[in-house]
Amino acid sequence: MRLIWNQGAGFSFRAEEFFGRDEELAALLRVCLEGKSGIGASVMIYGPPNVGKTSLLLKLKYDLQTLSDGAAPPRPFPFYFSFSKILSHPLALSQHFLQEYLWQLLVFLGDSPPAAFDTDALSDRLGTYGLIDYREFILAHRRFTERGDGLSALVNAFSFPFVPGGEIFYPVFLFDDFQYTCKLQNIPDGAILSILRPYIKSGHFPMVISGSSPGHVTSSLKREGLFGSFQLMEVGGLSPAASEKMWASLFERRKIQMPVPLQARAAARLGHIPIYQRMFVEEVSFRNAPVTDEIEFENLFALSITEGQLNRYWREFFESAFPERMARARAIKFLKRVVCDQFPLDTFEGALSLLGTSPEEGGEILSALEFKGLLKSDFEQLRFVGDPVLADFLYWAFERGVLGKGSSQVAAALVQAKLSRATAESTEGSREKWVAVTKELMRRWDCREVPMLLFRFGSFRERFGGKGLLEVVIGMEGEPQKMRLPKISSVSTGYRTRRGGPRFDFDLVAYGFLDADFSEENLVIWAVDVMTEKALTANAVEHFENRCRLLSLEKGLKPEQLRKWILFEGSVDPAALQRGAQHDIFLTHRSQMRLFLNLFGVEELDITPEERKAPETPPGAEPLEFELVLPMKADTEVVAARVAEEVAAYASLDKDTVDRIKMALIEACINAFEHSGAESGKVRLRYILSPEKIELFVQDEGKGFRGGRGGEESKRNRGWGLKLIRELVDDVEIATGDRGTVVRMVKYLGHESEKEGEGSPGPE
């Protein structure tokens, strides 16, 4: 077989375009240079796809060549080989491997081999350097190839480089895309490692293997008993300084200007990942778009992620990883929740549940994601790639696929979210803000019963891990175990038992009374801590418990009089969960807290707290008014319905009326989601409750509603939405214009005389 060599990945590598990773390179160089003394350590490099693993290997090869130029023999011969996807046939792989080795060795020796691959000719030329042992291997390989014996050909080719190089060189193996060795046709998984095993075990040959699927490779390593022989090196984004250096180089070559202060922010937005930086610069150059401030940057980024190069990059990735449409849709929806919405998920079972498919199909999707390097499974624990660009791509894919939004709409939402988040980020996650929200929530506690699961993170995760908002909301309704909240008489920050006494620094301490009975025996104290650290640890729980015990002793509280509550937002150590259960500490994650806040209508800090009114509003009293802002996202209309239920509870409306109001609201929201095209991506709802009627306003800031317009979903619902609304409520008014649409719906509350016009409308 004769092939024309394409000069490989090494040829296209330019050392001057490589930035950062100094520590990694230094460690790898140490390992490789030890080969000279006959010491050969093995390293496995892993990381997400296209993060720069190949560049790192090629830079290592370059450095090894440069460093050893002119050094005393034996010199390191860095042999780079990529197990690319196309080489899945064992004969093709073995042939290519053999040729590459011979070719690269000749180049290393200073020869200029011919562009055509001819193993005999290459071998003869090597003979002139005193390397004559290859001919036997080549003859044997030819025999195996003629017989079609793929496995023997592989054994032959992969044993070949371990022939001693004598005094001239020692080989250093740089194997890239190693995960594809698991996919060889008709060859058992891990066969390549079986062949390499004796050489790795010998500890004489430096070897670096790299791939985006550590799970697949490590399981093969474990099967061969080689896992312990490898050092592991994870590769992520560059350091901020290296990223900025890279900007400078890229901008200079393309003659692009970007203000220096913006460069750091832009690099962080792209996760400090070199390939994204290159793509972004290409986008700037191609579109000839100025990037002089944050807004221009965000606009161009959003354009790239929704229809430009970043979009095509990830679209191609998902189409190749999941050729089957349904599996791809599931994978994207699943990843969107985990990577974009940061749903806390770290178990295989939770992931299967979130995928919402059969264990077999779910397992295949997870396996494909792991193979492609988007998730890492480490001893039954899952970890997902944290990539801000991927997160935004998933947002686009989800909004487009599920809500049928146009790319420009999604781009606008991305820009707005990012710009508003940028200001919120400085305060978001801060303990103060969360403490203030919790304080507001507790002030509203009113002896209501709430699902116990809001306080039991472990059980909550078990029951709802991986499920959508809708299912959680509905599931919570049917939850049998409830806890009656106390009536809170005061909430304060920090707590001091007596003047001059010890201070118990809880974030919040609340005095409450059970059953709204303000007597000493009904007194209950709630000690609350908000933990915004990345992970809730057993130590933190223990420390909290100790402070609670001191408070309890100091105040002489019976165990049932002190409620201990930790709110947290990061991951949770299993030991922390265990300690929490052991000490009867309530644990509430941010995801549970959202539901909790929603139950009590606490949406944001800025909302002026509504004072609770008596359930029975006397006729003629001021109407109660509530507002809710919904993001235009799948299933959020259910939140509108849920709030309607709560509002209706004030007026003790009958179930049928409440159901009709809920349905009407759901339809009005869906209409707004589909037809408005609002760039704000939000729908504003107002609920006005008076003794006579309940008025519902659904307002969007879109371009106005025109019947018959809309996407696939509209075709699907055949215009039922508006017809149903008219059937479900007593009055409907639609005001639409260039600045948006307001749908006003009125349901009269059992006072027939109040109705304006006719009685109950009949079907159309």
Next chain:
Amino acid sequence: MSYLTVRTRQADDALVVYIDGYLNSLMGEEVERVVQEALDAGGRKLLLNFEGTRLINSIGISIIIDIVEKIMERNGMLAFCALSRINRELFQMTGVARYVQAFDREEEALGYFAQSA
């Protein structure tokens, strides 16, 4: 189990499909898929059990209409059971109720199927 997975049960020659949660486009398409599979496999009697259905939106209703059309095309039998009052009203408002028998309980619906064998 996720809300996207539709539970089913074979009761003699009838397939009972349980619609739990929110009947929206996602759930509706899943129900439609299950029904289509049953029809393709030669099934002709289908019972949609709405006992666990908390909410239905207009897209869910139009998918149910598609299902009614498909079953009528194949001369199959379709029944509903355990509808809440609001859901029953929704099917009346949209005219679906004219084409599908609705029963309070699953057993009654299955009895109706058995009599029509």
